[in-house]
Amino acid sequence: MSNTQINPAINWEIGPIFRAMLRNKVGAILIALQIAVTMTIIVNSVYIIVERSKEMQRDSGIDNENSFFLTSIGFAENFNVPVTVAEDMRTLRALPGIVDAIQINAVPNSGSGWSMGLKTQSGVEHDAVGTAVYMVDEHGINALDVEIIAGENFAATDVGVRVVGQVKWPDKTILTKAMAENLFPDMPFASVVGKTVYINDTDPMIVVGIIDKLQAPWVGWNNLENAMLSPEIMDFKGSRYFIRTQPGQRDSVMKQVEQLLSSNNKGRLIKGMRSIEEARERSYRGHTAMIKILTTVMIILTIVTALGIVGLASFSVNQRKKQIGTRRALGASQSAIIRYFMLENFLISSIGVVLGAVFTIGLNIILVNTFGLDRIDWFYIPIGMLVLWLVGQGAVFGPARKAANIPPALATRTV
Amino acid sequence: MFSYYIKLALISVKRNPVLSLLMITAIALGIGASMTTITVNYLMSADPIPHKSQQLFHIQVDSWDPNNPFNDDAQALPNQLTWTDATNFTLAKKAFRQSAMGMSGAIIEPAGDDAKPFEASIRLAYTDFFGMFDVPFMFGNPWDSNSDTKRDQVVVLSKRINESVFGGENSVGKTIVIAGRNFQVVGVIDDWQPMPKFYDVNNGAFDESEELFMPFSLKEELELPNWGNNNCWKSPEGEGYKAFLQSECINTQMWVELPNETAKAEYLGFLNNYVMEQKALGRFPRPLNNRLSNVMQWMESQEVVEEDAKMMMWLSFMFLLVCLLNTIGLLLAKFTGKSAEISLRLAVGASKADLFKQHLVEAAMIGLLGGIAGLGFAMIGLLGIKSLYGDFVDNLATLDIRMILVALCIALLSSIAAGLYPTWRACNIAPASQLKSQ
Numbered sequence: 001m002s003n004t005q006i007n008p009a010i011n012w013e014i015g016p017i018f019r020a021m022l023r024n025k026v027g028a029i030l031i032a033l034q035i036a037v038t039m040t041i042i043v044n045s046v047y048i049i050v051e052r053s054k055e056m057q058r059d060s061g062i063d064n065e066n067s068f069f070l071t072s073i074g075f076a077e078n079f080n081v082p083v084t085v086a087e088d089m090r091t092l093r094a095l096p097g098i099v100d101a102i103q104i105n106a107v108p109n110s111g112s113g114w115s116m117g118l119k120t121q122s123g124v125e126h127d128a129v130g131t132a133v134y135m136v137d138e139h140g141i142n143a144l145d146v147e148i149i150a151g152e153n154f155a156a157t158d159v160g161v162r163v164v165g166q167v168k169w170p171d172k173t174i175l176t177k178a179m180a181e182n183l184f185p186d187m188p189f190a191s192v193v194g195k196t197v198y199i200n201d202t203d204p205m206i207v208v209g210i211i212d213k214l215q216a217p218w219v220g221w222n223n224l225e226n227a228m229l230s231p232e233i234m235d236f237k238g239s240r241y242f243i244r245t246q247p248g249q250r251d252s253v254m255k256q257v258e259q260l261l262s263s264n265n266k267g268r269l270i271k272g273m274r275s276i277e278e279a280r281e282r283s284y285r286g287h288t289a290m291i292k293i294l295t296t297v298m299i300i301l302t303i304v305t306a307l308g309i310v311g312l313a314s315f316s317v318n319q320r321k322k323q324i325g326t327r328r329a330l331g332a333s334q335s336a337i338i339r340y341f342m343l344e345n346f347l348i349s350s351i352g353v354v355l356g357a358v359f360t361i362g363l364n365i366i367l368v369n370t371f372g373l374d375r376i377d378w379f380y381i382p383i384g385m386l387v388l389w390l391v392g393q394g395a396v397f398g399p400a401r402k403a404a405n406i407p408p409a410l411a412t413r414t415v
Numbered sequence: 416m417f418s419y420y421i422k423l424a425l426i427s428v429k430r431n432p433v434l435s436l437l438m439i440t441a442i443a444l445g446i447g448a449s450m451t452t453i454t455v456n457y458l459m460s461a462d463p464i465p466h467k468s469q470q471l472f473h474i475q476v477d478s479w480d481p482n483n484p485f486n487d488d489a490q491a492l493p494n495q496l497t498w499t500d501a502t503n504f505t506l507a508k509k510a511f512r513q514s515a516m517g518m519s520g521a522i523i524e525p526a527g528d529d530a531k532p533f534e535a536s537i538r539l540a541y542t543d544f545f546g547m548f549d550v551p552f553m554f555g556n557p558w559d560s561n562s563d564t565k566r567d568q569v570v571v572l573s574k575r576i577n578e579s580v581f582g583g584e585n586s587v588g589k590t591i592v593i594a595g596r597n598f599q600v601v602g603v604i605d606d607w608q609p610m611p612k613f614y615d616v617n618n619g620a621f622d623e624s625e626e627l628f629m630p631f632s633l634k635e636e637l638e639l640p641n642w643g644n645n646n647c648w649k650s651p652e653g654e655g656y657k658a659f660l661q662s663e664c665i666n667t668q669m670w671v672e673l674p675n676e677t678a679k680a681e682y683l684g685f686l687n688n689y690v691m692e693q694k695a696l697g698r699f700p701r702p703l704n705n706r707l708s709n710v711m712q713w714m715e716s717q718e719v720v721e722e723d724a725k726m727m728m729w730l731s732f733m734f735l736l737v738c739l740l741n742t743i744g745l746l747l748a749k750f751t752g753k754s755a756e757i758s759l760r761l762a763v764g765a766s767k768a769d770l771f772k773q774h775l776v777e778a779a780m781i782g783l784l785g786g787i788a789g790l791g792f793a794m795i796g797l798l799g800i801k802s803l804y805g806d807f808v809d810n811l812a813t814l815d816i817r818m819i820l821v822a823l824c825i826a827l828l829s830s831i832a833a834g835l836y837p838t839w840r841a842c843n844i845a846p847a848s849q850l851k852s853q
Contacts, residue, residue, distance in 0.1 A: 026836070030744040037737045041730060048726075075522035075532060077595055125482060164638070165659040167650045200650040238640065269522060269532055282805075289803035290723050294730075296799075297448065301734060304441050308741035311437050315748035363733075371722050 013336075017344050027316075028348050031309060035352025035388050038305045040359040043384035044367065045294040047376050052287040058224070060109050060280065061176075061213035063145040066099075066245045068254050068275040069107045073238040076267025081235045082161055084265060088241065091264070092257065093139070097249040100143035103233050104242045105135040106217050108144075110279040113217030118205075118228065119198040120183055128201075129182050131175075131226040132216035135162065137233055141174075143244050144214060149177065151193035151209035154231040162232045169199050170231050174209040178225035205230075219283045250275060306395040313341060313399035317406075324403050325410030334404035341400035342393060349392035353385035360384065417776070424777035427753070428784075434749055435781065438742045442785025442830055445738030447792020450814070450822045452728040454797060457818065458811040459621075459720040463609035464548065467672070468710035471547065472679065474669045475708070476500060476690055480648035481700035492706055494617055494717065495644065495665040500689075502631070505541050506564075509685045510671035511678065514541040515631050517667045518618055518643040521594035523627075525580045535576060535593075536642065538625035539634050545571070545604075547672045548614065553577075555587035555602030558630065562601075566636045571602040571628040593627065594637055604628075610810045611719050613710050615668050618643035620719045621811060634660070641666050663698075673707075683707055735829070742833045746778060750841035757841055767842045774838040775831060782830020786823045790814070793822060 021028045072088070074081060085103050092101035106113025117128025134140070137159045141148060151174070160170050175183070180192040189210050196204045214227040245253045254273060261270045281288070317324070324337060364376040428435040462468050475492040477485075478500065485491040496504075501515030519537040524530075544550070545557040554577075558569040570593060577586055586600045611620040633639065638656045644666065651662035673679045686705040693699045708716060750757075757770060797812040814822075 026840075027744060027747060030740055030747070034737055034740040034744070037733055037740065041733050041737070045730070073522060073534060075524065075595060124480075163654075165651065165654060165656040167652075167654055167658070236640075269534060271534060285804060286721070286723055289800070290727075292803055293727060293799075297730065297734060300444055300448075301737060304444060304738060304741055307437055308441070308744060311434055311745050312748055315434070315745075315752065319752070367726070371726055 012343060013340060014343065014347075017340060017347065021344065021347065024316075027312060028351075031312060031348050032352035032355060034305055034308055035349055035392060036355035036359050038301055039353060039356030039384050039388045040363050041301055042298050042387070043356075043360045043380050044363050044376070045298050046384075047364070047380055048373070049291050049294050051374065052291055055219070056284050056287055058215070059213060060215045060276070061144070061146055061211075062108050062215075062276060063244055064276045064280060066247055066250050067143075067145070067243065068245075068250060068273065069104075069110070069240055069242045069279075070257070070261070070273035071238055071240050071271050072261060072268050073271065074268040075237075079237070079267045081237065081239065082233065084268065085233055085239060087264075088261065089139075091260065092241070092243060095253070095256070095260075097246050097253045097256075099145075099244040099246060100139050101241060101243040102136050102139050102143040103239050104140070105133065105234060105240065107240065107242060107276070107279065108132075108134075108215045108217060108227075109219055109276070109283050110217050110274075111219075111283050115216070115223075116199055116228070118179075118183060119201065120195075122198045122202045122204070124201045126201075129179070129226065130223045131179050131228045132218075132221075132223075133228055133230055134214070135230045135232040135234060137231065140229055141211065143242055145244055146211040146214050148174075148209050149212050150190040151207070153209060154229070158231040160232050162234045162236075164236060167200070169203050169205060171205055172208045172231055173197065173199075173205040174211055174229040175207055176211055176214050176225060176227045178213070179228060180207070180210050182223075182226060219280075302391060306391055309345065309392055309395035310399060313345070313396045314402070317341070317399050317403040320403075321406055321410060324406045325408055325412075328406065328408035329411040337404040337406075338397075338400045341396055341403055345392050345396040346389070349389050352392070353388050356388060357381050357385060416772075420773045420776040421780065423773055424780045427749075427777055428780065431749060431752075434745055438745045438781050439785045439788060441738040441741045441745075442782055442826055443788035443792055445735035445829075446786055446789025446822055446826045447796055448731040448734045449728075449825065450789060450793035450818065451796030451800065452724065452731040453821065454793065454814060454818050455724050455800060455811055456720060456728050458610065458813075459724055460714070461610065462711060463611055463613045464710060467549065470672055470674055471710050472671050472673055472682075472707040473710075473713040474501075474504065474671060474686065475706040476686060476699070477701045477704040478663060478665070478699055479701055483648070484701075490704070492704060493646070493665050495646070496667045496669050497663055497665055498634075498660045498667050501667040501669045503689070504669055504671075504686075505631075507685070507689075510673055510682055512543040512547040512672040513670070514544040514547060515667050515669045516540040516544060516614065517631065517634060517641070518615065518625065519634060519639040520642050521627075521639065523576070523580065524592040524595075526592075533579075535626040537627045537629060537639065539629060539631040539639070541631055543672075544628070544670075545602075547670060548609070550607050551605040553603045553605045554585040555600070558601045563630050563632060566630060566632045568596055568598045568633070569601045569630065570598040571604060572600055573604060573624070573626045573628075574606055576626045577603045593629075594639065596637065598629070608810065611714060613714055614670060615643070616714060616717045616719050617668075620714075620717070671707075679707060735825075739829055739833045742781070742830065743836060746781075746834055746837040747840065750774060750837045753841065754844050758844060758847075761844075770842045771838055774841055775834055778834020778838065779827055779831050782826045782828075782833075783823070785830060786826025789826055790819060790822050 089101055092098055114133040115130055116133050117130055119126045119128045138154045138156050141153050154172060158172050177189050180189040183197060184192050192207050193210060195207050197207060199205055216224050216227055258270055258273055360381055367373040368375055474496065477492050478497060479485045479493050485493045505513050505515045517539045519539055520534055521537060522532050523535050524532045541563050542557045542560050553574060562569050570591065577583060580591060586603060589600050590597050591600055608624050612622055612624060645664055647664035649663045651658040671682060673682055683705065687703060690699050690703055690705060760770060793814060801809065801812045
């Protein structure tokens with residue numbers, strides 16, 4: 001024992017530390033457990049946050065920054081929808097700052113819309129692939145800022161008028177690449193052009209074009225990437241307009257359009273004007289909130305755990321003041337004292353993070369089974385272990401330095 | 416003796432202010448986080464109509480596609496009814512009270528030149544809706560049941576619409592222009608916001624109740640637009656709005672009031688008979704499968720409580736666990752530091768039981784202080800939830816007296832539980848060894 005200090009090589013003193021820990025098992029276990037549960041919560045939270053952020057960053061296909069939409073509702077007795085829509089479109093498309101404008105039945109990522117099932121074979125007995133439906137005229141491609149990657153756009157002559165309760169569908173459609181691949185998995189998407197698909201079980205539609213990307217209105221839907229365009233304008237009392245502006249001009253154009261449309265026809269009401277950014281923010285509000293809440297929880301939890309370690313370490317330093325003084329008097333260097341407390345914490349944290357790894361996987365399994373989350377990626381666990389180790393070492397450093405500053409003379413005093 | 420212990424506890428809490436503050440803050444944070452999530456879950460799963468929730472039943476019949484069940488679960492039933500079936504069930508009057516219902520909207524044109532038209536949401540229902548759900552009236556009454564069949568243009572206004580159109584005065588008997596038609600006001604309801612909005616959970620379980628109420632039959636008469644969810648397995652046979660209404664598309668909810676088990680059994684018998692008759696006419700191609708769910712069963716089956724809310728509640732319980740582990744550790748340290756004092760008291764004649772009680776009181780006091788501070792954190796947490804989720808949670812993020820008591824109880828119980836082991840350890844020291852070192 002006496003040669004400990006003479007030896008110039010560092011003696012890690014794991015033996016004495018371990019024996020000292022055994023004398024206060026409960027204290028050590030409590031810290032280890034606290035570290036384990038903290039790690040469980042933090043790692044799973046980070047995982048949830050990353051997953052949610054990934055979902056929010058998916059590309060909607062449209063120009064999020066420069067597009068907006070509104071609803072025009074006619075209430076006057078003599079309100080003529082097709083005439084009004086045609087007039088509005090002429091006015092809007094001529095307006096400086098507007099790239100293009102369309103009437104549309106639903107807006108991507110906005111939360112409400114239409115869905116239908118398409119089949120590759122006619123008949124009720126075949127399975128359908130679900131898809132969002134967007135009814136647009138030949139300006140749809142330009143207004144939605146999507147690209148035709150195979151086939152062609154609708155011609156103006158393809159566009160029909162849909163009335164309330166109409167069952168019949170036009171005979172042409174444009175599909176997203178994802179939808180084309182879902183319908184015809186064994187075929188390159190470009191060769192889907194010219195194929196016939198069936199809507200309402202038996203009504204044929206010919207695929208005239210494929211677009212790169214256009215998401216459905218419902219961000220939580222499994223078939224989010226499935227969308228079809230149908231060449232129609234709608235004779236409905238309430239109709240939605242989708243407008244794309246020149247970059248940076250959205251806000252000024254929105255104000256202008258609201259005034260223009262409200263004043264040029266007394267028999268209708270303009271409401272629900274909203275930018276795509278705002279609509280997406282609403283659709284993803286639950287995700288945003290969850291991310292913020294979990295982040296707050298993680299920060300507070302780390303602080304609580306760290307403060308707990310600081311508190312216990314300070315306390316144990318105070319308890320051992322005399323012993324520390326004695327060790328210093330016997331020649332232990334300040335760094336040896338610091339090393340002692342750091343190492344003690346390291347050992348406890350190690351037990352904690354190993355337990356934490358087990359708990360983390362356990363909680364993830366529960367989350368997978370109860371809430372349908374995905375399984376956690378393996379690398380989250382070693383990173384979580386490392387972070388918790390660092391938190392423990394960081395927290396214990398202050399009290400350890402305080403311990404190192406205890407003067408050797410203390411050993412000679414009684415209390 | 417108890418007050419003496421409290422005094423001792425206070426002295427002890429003050430003696431290590433940092434350590435005490437650390438424990439109180441830890442408990443407060445744990446309680447704050449748990450109470451925030453418990454409150455949201457509690458309000459999401461609250462019984463919106465407690466005195467009647469056992470007697471109100473939502474109707475489901477399996478009118479779906481012969482080739483596919485309504486969803487992945489083979490036993491799943493459509494969550495709404497067709498317009499035809501809901502109307503038939505209501506007109507059959509086999510229950511004590513019954514109403515088919517749906518959502519729509521229209522433009523209101525207030526009288527006066529400078530008053531601007533605006534859009535309002537409509538709940539289409541039968542007159543039983545009001546009695547069945549105990550809707551409070553400010554002025555007037557529900558419409559007469561004849562209006563349901565005669566398709567009278569009568570309307571019941573919400574308090575807010577009555578204020579914006581008629582300045583809040585008794586508007587019964589007055590005329591209001593809705594969807595371009597003259598409607599006669601028969602009643603004005605007082606504030607009424609069931610939470611969750613159990614009667615139509617598929618179209619926003621926490622949305623506000625509608626602004627106008629009018630006879631369901633007017634949907635067909637005025638071809639009112641179908642707001643809310645519409646789902647079809649088969650396209651309508653024929654073109655136009657009437658064909659849409661008469662199709663197999665589901666877009667209508669239906670509730671009945673059945674006072675007892677016999678009535679419920681009889682009603683289920685009626686539904687089964689109806690479906691069998693329809694089967695003879697070529698409808699209802701799936702196996703006979705009808706269901707009556709009371710309010711709580713219905714909300715459970717429609718998973719009204721958001722998954723995120725449940726997940727956060729479990730995470731917050733784990734958070735509380737960390738805070739308690741923290742407190743146990745700190746209490747242990749603190750009580751160990753009091754060994755000398757405890758030994759002295761033991762030596763001068765205090766019993767172990769006395770000391771045990773004294774230290775539990777101390778733990779409980781820390782818990783109580785933590786609980787009170789935790790309520791503050793919970794309020795901040797709920798404000799945070801409101802600002803993050805927006806209007807939709809306004810009614811889901813308020814602490815009531817019951818929740819406050821729950822918070823204090825959890826804080827008290829958990830801190831006592833946390834204090835048990837440290838207290839036991841503190842009381843089991845050998846006084847001699849401690850006194851010697853003095």
